[in-house]
Amino acid sequence: MSDRSEKLARFRQLHAGDGTFVMPNPWDAGSARLLSHLGFEALATTSAGFAFSxxxxxxxxxxxxxxxxxxxxxxxxATDLPVSADLEDGFGAAPETCAETIRRAAGVGLVGGSIEDATGDPADPIFDAGLATERVAAAAEAARAEGFVLTARAENFLWGRPDLGDTIRRLQSFAEAGADVLYAPGLPDLDSIAAVVGAVDRPVNVVMGLSGKPLTVADLAGVGVKRISVGGSFARAALGALMRAAREVRDAGTFGYAAEAMPDAEVAALMSQVVSPNRS
Structure with a gap:
């Protein structure tokens, strides 16, 4: 396996180099192994996919x-690729809690991660802009010390606050506070994505696989998006395949789903052959 410093250097170069890269989201070690063999250059965890599992x-x-x-x-x-993590809200409102989450994330080998400005409280879903920026600043200080690519997320569009102006101002403040990458999930169209990219001086991540007008990698690259992730949508696609297979067996009594299943030999070739010492 590559060491963390080498993975970090590769991850930083992906953000500094030309073009756009796709960073898909495995939800466990097995899905990470599958995605690692398809030519992607980095991976990101998904809290949604892991929660479903x-x-x-x-x-x-x-x-x-x-x-x-x-x-x-x-x-x-499970992979030689750089891995960034969905670190949700940093697991606490206090800036120091966000910083501690970054330190712990680096400690398990992650080279990057995101902190969002959502509170988890439906009655007051987004942190005050000042506190949100303080949280990013604390996380950024820890990220610099640990060697870690920090992504700051502005969550307005996921929480019923479709205010593009406020979203851009938040992202600009997060950049000033030291974030390396900026991310506003749920932007509704290519024009709003282009507006964000044009208003900030950091690489921008866009998530695909949500609802809305379908866009392509070429579309996003054309407006200057640096990084594309898929959130929990790959996990949901896998769950969709499971449910279709199960309904076929339940309702039709047939097993046609097996024709589209990965062959056992192909799966085995991509999985680890290391045997646990506790295995009997």
Whole structure:
């Protein structure tokens, strides 16, 4: 396996180089192994996909920091690619809590991660802009000390606040506070994405696989997007395939789904052959 410093250098170069790169989101070590063999240059965890695998909803109360970082550590160990993590709200409102989350994330081998400005409180879903910026500043200080690519997320469009002006101002403040990458999930169209890219001086991440007008990698590259992720949509696609297969068996009594399943030999070739010492 590549060491963390080498992965960090590769990850930083992806953001500094020309063009746009896609960073898909595995939800466990097995899906990380599959994606690693397809030519992608980096991976990102998904709190949503991991929550689904644990039988939980994707929510602030669904996963603890320890659970999320343990999952991220397994993904890191499963691949030679750089891995960035969805670190939700930093697992606490206080700036120092966000900083501690960054330190712990670096400690499990992650080379990057995101902190969002959503509170988890439906009645007051977005942190005050001042506190949100303080949280990013604390996380950025920890990221510089640890060697870590910090992504700052402005969550307005996911929480019923479709205010592009406020979103851009927040992202600009996050950049001034030291964020390396900026991200506003849920932007509704290419024009709003282009407006964000044009208004900030940091690489911009865009998530695809949500609802809305379908866009291509070429579309996003054309307006200057640096990084594209897919959030929990790959996990949901896998769950969709499972449900279609199960309904076929239940309703038709047939097993046609097997024709589209990955062959066992192909799966086995991509998975680890290391045998646990505890295996009987």
């Amino acid at each position: 644990k039988g939980k909803r994707d929510s602030f109360a669904g996963l603890s920091r320890d659970e999320l970082l343990a999952n991220a550590a397994e993904i890191v160990q």
